[in-house]
Amino acid sequence: MKKATGLFNREAVSQTEKAYVALEELIVTGELPPGSQWSAVTLSERIALGRSPTHAALQKLAFQRLVDIAPREGIFISEIDYPGQIKIIQARREIEKLIVSEASQCATEQEREGMRNLIKQLQALKAHPDMREYLRAHFELTRLLGEASRNSYAAEFYAMLQTLARRFLFFHQERYTNLTTICDIHIRQLQAVVDGAVEGAVEAAAARNDYAENFARNILMEMINSSAVTVRANSSRR
Structure with a gap:
């Protein structure tokens, strides 16, 4: 086996x-x-x-x-919920704002050092893109920020949303031949948390989710146009 x-x-x-x-x-x-x-x-x-x-x-x-x-x-x-990806990102947007805000204020020096090491990994990925290595960094980012936030309830839901987003990304990794943009956004986010810059961390988190939502919408529209998935006209209101 x-x-x-x-x-x-x-x-x-x-x-x-x-x-x-x-x-x-x-x-x-x-x-x-x-x-x-x-x-x-x-x-x-x-x-x-x-x-x-x-x-x-x-x-x-x-x-x-x-x-x-x-x-x-x-x-x-479970099947991948394509229309639901937008809702996943919208939910993550709000939770991540809380996570990074609290982590910026509550992270220990050991946690901040872990984030500095993660920044180095993300810098290396810009030069040598590797989706599996990016997923490792993505998981570690989620863990570090969740623990540093000192809010286990928010961290649990944050981890769930991150996992669903990670699976969606892995299944469409051919769209990510260049990881520079997303790595730069993660680096900005982590550096702001390391520096204790709450507003900077929140702004970087918003930019990351803007980027992810645009990515998901583009894929969803392509699938709708090819009849690979259908979405009810009023689904965005529910």
Whole structure:
């Protein structure tokens, strides 16, 4: 049985967290394809972890809308919600404003040093674009900012929205042959947090979400024009 390979190289302490990390990575990268059906036993074997932590991880993934657990039928990997991507970014826009504002004021020196190291990684990605390396940096950015915000409730929803956005990006990575623009925005955001510049961090977060929303809208319109997806005329009001 093929085992999961670590995409984001995350550290996980508990067995449940290890199961969550492995399964989330498989979903984000499409190794567990959208719409596919699995049994909990098969997934447990796939990640080489016990059934109890796998079950607990699946419950968290269900909360994050990455899987749908159907009793007596199995585990279904959620389809990518294309119209919903705009709503995901709109929700993230508001939560991220809170996250970076609080992180700018509350981050420890150790956390700020972690952000400085992340800035170096993002600088390197500008010269040598690599989507998987970018996803690693994206996950680490989410973790660092979430922890530094000292708001576990906001950080949990922020992480969920980031995961959904990360999967969308991975499935359309051919559009990102050049990572310079997005890396520069992340660098501005992180540097502002490191410097304790609340307004600068909030402005950079807004610019990042503007960029992401424009990217999602362009893809969505292309898919509508090609009849790959349909959207109700009033869906933006709901």
